Amino acid sequence: MAPSARRLRQKEAAWPRSMARYEQREKLGAGINGEVFKAWDTQDKLIVAIKRLSGSGNDGLIISGIPEVARESMCLSACRGIPSIVQHRRTYADAYQSENGDSFIVMDYVGRLNLRGYMQRRVTRRRRFSEAEVRRIMKQLLEGAKAMHGQGVLHLDIKPENVLLDDGTEDRKERPKKGAIEADVRGEVKGDRVVYKIGGFGMSQKKGPGKSLPEVTILTPYSAPELLLHSREYDDRVDTWGLGCIMADLLSGTGASMFDGESDIEIMAKVFGIVGTEGIKDWSGYSALAADRKSKLPGDGGISRLRHKFPSRKLSSAGFEVLSGLLESNPEKRLTAAEALQKPWFGKQRRGFGSFFKSCMVGVLPEI
Incomplete structure (x- = not known):
């Protein structure tokens, strides 16, 4: 410039x-x-x-x-x-x-790092998120979404960049030094103390009786299938789809979006290539979609390949119940935040030898 x-x-x-x-x-x-x-x-x-x-x-x-x-x-x-x-x-x-x-x-002020930056840092340091870590993060985000939806607010732009990390390491009451300084995002993050907060409400909408919702024209790899198809028949489950995408990103360990693409068509191809087209075609709102929108669906989408993407060695059956429920392409069958939090995955966890061994190692291995 x-x-x-x-x-x-x-x-x-x-x-x-x-x-x-x-x-x-x-x-x-x-x-x-x-x-x-x-x-x-x-x-x-x-x-x-x-x-x-x-x-x-x-x-x-x-x-x-x-x-x-x-x-x-x-x-x-x-x-x-x-x-x-x-x-x-x-x-x-x-x-x-x-x-x-x-x-x-x-x-x-929440903190110096967002979830995208944290995921990428973990990739660089070759430290994948465990299922227990993913469960802890998702519980906080789903609780936030549940309360937000209870107030009639739709976020409409759930993605890792809009999730901020507060690990309690910054003093909010200490006056920063003058001068242009870069935010320090390289320091240690105390993972077990992090509070995850949803921000980025620039696209949010408040629901109201009889209020029609606008078409969402700014689409991302975290946009729900009904939004990708330019439907105006949507509700708070567009946000739980975005949270499902975040859960998949955390589990994949790549630091990138599972549905990343250069265009809406590329994103749709990746979405339906993994979750299949059966669900969206069963949705009651599908018949009202414009023909040119339907034509964008992959012809060989078929059934979901999500379990193939996240086999049992990567994700337990209880965890997969939550992931598949959030990444359900039929919005009428997709889990709400409240429903997701009721799933056994978020219940009291049984401590086998594996989890006992990991707990013994806390404080022995360096926290990154």
Whole structure:
């Protein structure tokens, strides 16, 4: 990027006077509709995370007007008090004063690492997630989703990048040093103390009586089959599909998405190549899909190959019951978060010799 372009971008991203109480620190991440910064709240004396939403679109971000800002803030606020959800503090909508003004959503600062980065780190260090670790992570995320759905909120963008890790190693009340510093994501993570929190509510929607849900046009390898087929007949089980994808990623140990693809068609081919097309064709909403959408389904999808992908040596039958229930292509048969948490896999675990041996090794082997 040319120096003049950099200066222009910095000028456009400058915070307004209404944000004077916050001292901006390093950027933590960015998406299509916003960028997130670490900041010091000079009034409350603690570190926070601030998402800047673009009011102009001149900075490469999707324009977020008052309706978009209000929607995201409302969904976050509805999830206040849920331990596995990033907590909303306040919103500053500069667009009220200026047509092209930016808006800012202030949230609790969670940590330096997201689940994608953690998975990739584990790949680099050749340390796969055990089934017990995957169960612990999934329990937290499903509990968060259950509570979120209980408040009528659909996330619609569940993916590892939107799951943040809090391992309790950062002091939120210690003022960060001034100057541009990179977030340290290389240090030790205390895996048994990590709290996993769902963030990234930029696409979220609040359900309401008689309220029709919009078509989801921004699709990812974590989008449910009904969304890939551009159906507007969806509910909170689009989020549990995304959680099923995360569970599969954790078990596969590659650090990448199991359904990754360069286009919606490639993603669909991978999805139905593994879970099959039988389920989606049995869905009551399938007949209402446009013919050109149905034609995108793989012709030889057939039955599910999910168990072949995750054989018993990788995943117990109780664990597979949860995985296959979350990655059910028929949304009417897919597990809700509440239903998934009732499965035996999340019940009290029996401790055989293998688990006893592993528990004896805690504190002997280095935690990475």
